[in-house]
Amino acid sequence: MSLALQTFSTVKDANAALQASGTRYLGGGTLVVRGANEGDVSVSSLVRVTEPSLSAITVSGDKVQLGASVTMAAIARHPDLAAVAPAARAVGGPAIRNMATVGGNLFAPAPYGDFAVALLALDATVTAETGETPIEDFLTGRDSSRAIITAVEFSLPKADSFHFLKVSRVKPKGISVLSIAALLQRTADGTVTSARIALGCMADRPMRAKAAERALLGCKLTPQEIAPALAAAGEGISPITDPIASTWYRAEVLPVHLGRLLLG
Amino acid sequence: MAKVPVQFTLNGSEKAEFIESGTTLLHALRDKIGDTSPKGGCHQGTCGACSVIIDGELRLSCLTLAETCNGADIRTTAGLAEAGVLHPLQRAFLDAFATQCGFCTPGMIMAAKVLLDRTPNPSREDVVEALSGNICRCTGYEPIIQAVLTAARANSQNAA
Ligand SMILES: Cc1cc2nc3c(=O)[nH]c(=O)nc-3n(C[C@H](O)[C@H](O)[C@H](O)COP(=O)(O)OP(=O)(O)OC[C@H]3O[C@@H](n4cnc5c(N)ncnc54)[C@H](O)[C@@H]3O)c2cc1C
Ligand code: FES
Ligand code: FES
Numbered sequence: 001m002s003l004a005l006q007t008f009s010t011v012k013d014a015n016a017a018l019q020a021s022g023t024r025y026l027g028g029g030t031l032v033v034r035g036a037n038e039g040d041v042s043v044s045s046l047v048r049v050t051e052p053s054l055s056a057i058t059v060s061g062d063k064v065q066l067g068a069s070v071t072m073a074a075i076a077r078h079p080d081l082a083a084v085a086p087a088a089r090a091v092g093g094p095a096i097r098n099m100a101t102v103g104g105n106l107f108a109p110a111p112y113g114d115f116a117v118a119l120l121a122l123d124a125t126v127t128a129e130t131g132e133t134p135i136e137d138f139l140t141g142r143d144s145s146r147a148i149i150t151a152v153e154f155s156l157p158k159a160d161s162f163h164f165l166k167v168s169r170v171k172p173k174g175i176s177v178l179s180i181a182a183l184l185q186r187t188a189d190g191t192v193t194s195a196r197i198a199l200g201c202m203a204d205r206p207m208r209a210k211a212a213e214r215a216l217l218g219c220k221l222t223p224q225e226i227a228p229a230l231a232a233a234g235e236g237i238s239p240i241t242d243p244i245a246s247t248w249y250r251a252e253v254l255p256v257h258l259g260r261l262l263l264g
Numbered sequence: 265m266a267k268v269p270v271q272f273t274l275n276g277s278e279k280a281e282f283i284e285s286g287t288t289l290l291h292a293l294r295d296k297i298g299d300t301s302p303k304g305g306c307h308q309g310t311c312g313a314c315s316v317i318i319d320g321e322l323r324l325s326c327l328t329l330a331e332t333c334n335g336a337d338i339r340t341t342a343g344l345a346e347a348g349v350l351h352p353l354q355r356a357f358l359d360a361f362a363t364q365c366g367f368c369t370p371g372m373i374m375a376a377k378v379l380l381d382r383t384p385n386p387s388r389e390d391v392v393e394a395l396s397g398n399i400c401r402c403t404g405y406e407p408i409i410q411a412v413l414t415a416a417r418a419n420s421q422n423a424a
Contacts, residue, residue, distance in 0.1 A: 003286025004266075005331050026329070030309055033288065033327045037307040046286070048332070073321070093397020094375065095315055095322045173396040 003036050004045045011148050014049045015129055018146060023047055025148055027104035028071065030096055031112070054150060057081070062156040068103030068149045072115060075102075083157050087118035087181065090166040093173050103149045106135075107142055110201045110240045111175045117206040118164055120198035121181035124154040139205050157183055165261045166200075167253070169244055176201050177245045178254060180261050190220045197258070201250055202237040211235035212258065226262050230255040272336045274299060275343025283330055290314045292330035293340065301342035301370045305399070312398030315371035316340050322378045324397075341370035344377070352415040352422075353377060362411035364402035371398050376412045386416055 005026065008014040018025060022044040026032055036043060054069040059080040066075065075081050075088035076097065091100050091114050105115040106126065119135055126138040128147040135152070138145070163182045168174035179200035185193045195216040197209040211232035219225040239250035267282040274297065281296050290307075293299045293316070305311035307326045314326040317339040344351035353373050356362070363369040372395060379386055379394035386394070391412045400408060 002284070003329075005285050005329055007331070029327050029329065029332075030324075033329065034308050036286070037288070037326065046329075092309075093312065094378070094394060095312065095324045095397050096309060098321045098323055099327065172392060 003043065006045065006047050008047065008049050009051060011049050011051055011054070011129060011150055014047050015148055017047050018148065020045065025103075027069065027101040028099035030092070030100050031104060031108060049148065059156070063153065064156050065151050065153045066102050067151050068101060070102050072097040072100045072102075072105075075115075080156075083159070083162050084115075084118055084122075084164075087115050087164045087166075087179075090114045090164070090176075090179065102152055106138065106149060106152070110204050111177075111242055111244060113200055113206055114166055114176060114179045117179045117198045117200040118181040119152055119154060120206045120208065121164075121183045121196050122154040122157060122162070123183075123196060124152045127151040127153065136208065139207075142205070161185060163261050163264070165257060165264075167257055175244060178202065178239075178250055178257060180258055182261060184216070184221075184262075186221075192216045192219050192221070197233075199233075199237065199254070201245075202239050202254065204240065207237070209233050209235075209237075209258075216262075221262050223259070223263065226259065229262070230259050233258050268331055270330050270334055272333045272338050274338050275340060281330075285331065287330050288326055289316070289328040289330045289333055289338075290325035293325060293338075299340055299342050301340045303367050303370060305367065305371075310399065311368070311371070312375065313368055313371040315374040315398065317374055317378055320378070320381070322375055322397075339374070339377075341373050344373070351377075352418045353380070353412070356411040356415035356418065357408070360407045360411035360414060362403060362407040368398060368400040368402075372400065372408055376415070379412070380416055380419060384416060384420055386412070388413065 006017055024043045026046040026048040054067040056067045057070055058065040072088040072091045076085045124135045125132045126135050127150050130147050161184055166179040167177040181198045183196040195213040197213050198206050199209050200206050212229040215229035215232045233255050234251055239247045241247045268285050269282055271280040279297055283292050290304055293302055302316050302325050303313035305313035309324050309327050314324055316325045318336050353376055375395050375398050391409050
């Protein structure tokens with residue numbers, strides 16, 4: 001392995017250094033250093049930033065800003081972030097959670113990216129020096145993204161409106177067969193007025209289940225009324241195959257788990 | 265490639281080394297500093313054998329670059345015994361046959377140590393969760409879980 005690490009105190013300087021070819025940003029390193037250990041020679045130089053704002057968690061009212069270097073462990077233990085803690089806790093074991101960052105999770109290829117699935121359902125905004133991007137657009141364009149992500153922002157969901165589920169085979173902690181996050185607004189009688197559902201492992205990156213979202217509108221969360229949404233959940237998916245599960249298996253079990261999430 | 269200086273505290277004593285940039289902490293500890301208690305099982309973050317405690321948090325030394333640890337407080341299993349007396353976790357692992365080939369043991373003990381430092385009386389579920397990033401091929405885990413629970417009881421008796 002031959003890697004050179006450059007440390008900068010500002011995002012601006014690090015962004016400039018990242019323009020050199022073969023250079024990659026180092027977050028917690030759980031994917032990038034693992035790649036180097038496995039013999040990925042496409043990266044010869046790593047860049048990191050020590051700016052403290054990157055590790056800051058700011059909650060004001062229902063607005064949350066997570067610096068890109070905030071770890072899954074920091075989210076899981078934060079008293080104001082209980083709503084999203086299950087998604088942070090779903091990532092890896094304790095040591096991985098102490099290292100894995102929000103920024104890195106946005107780039108993690110399936111079967112990883114469980115926290116990004118939650119952020120997609122929450123319609124988070126992804127911030128870089130160049131400006132803010134809705135997470136959906138960010139995910140679509142992430143392969144060509146060269147700028148350092150500095151933060152993500154989202155509105156804290158109200159209790160009962162946000163649901164997260166990760167299914168894994170190795171207990172208690174394994175990588176995802178799939179993960180699902182859903183943000184549902186309902187009237188007093190339980191009728192769904194808006195739905196945003198994000199899926200992990202159903203493509204190479206988190207994606208929305210838009211057909212299922214539409215099918216849920218006007219429904220109550222009963223087995224009969226959600227049936228059309230479950231039937232539509234597979235529209236547009238192309239699940240990954242890996243040692244944990246095949247494309248076929250993931251597609252078969254998606255409606256089952258979406259049903260459990262909605263009825264649970 | 266140019267060498268870079270790193271300096272940190274390892275089990276309470278100051279260490280300073282020149283290493284190649286990009287060297288993992290696991291490599292620096294084992295091959296430069298000579299602390300072979302963290303083990304290199306997978307170098308992929310999967311097995312937990314390389315677990316160490318950095319500034320009070322459990323981390324994987326195979327995925328941590330040594331340069332990022334400048335000024336850090338690093339703890340490994342090699343530093344647990346005091347004046348030849350085993351740490352209660354080490355004692356409990358031996359007594360409970362929680363170590364067979366022993367390859368996973370230093371990582372397991374580090375993971376258990378951060379748990380007991382924060383949660384002196386853990387439940388069985390707490391122990392399973394705390395060890396969930398550590399793989400053992402030999403014991404079937406049950407003796408390890410029992411050893412951690414025994415060490416917790418021994419600690420709280422000593423404190424009482
Ligand atoms: C054993 C193991 C188990 C895991 N289990 C899970 C799991 O259950 N769920 C899950 O979601 N993930 C899992 N992961 C994957 C990974 O740990 C997480 O996705 C983590 O959040 C990645 O973050 P990182 O900071 O470590 O990324 P890094 O490895 O530092 O970076 C990953 C990529 O993102 C880029 N990047 C990182 N931060 C930024 C930024 N701020 N701006 C621009 N680019 C950036 C890097 O350049 C790199 O290309 C696991 C990994 C391992 C090794
Ligand atoms: S060697 Fe680090 S986790 Fe296996
Ligand atoms: S004792 Fe052999 S791997 Fe755990």
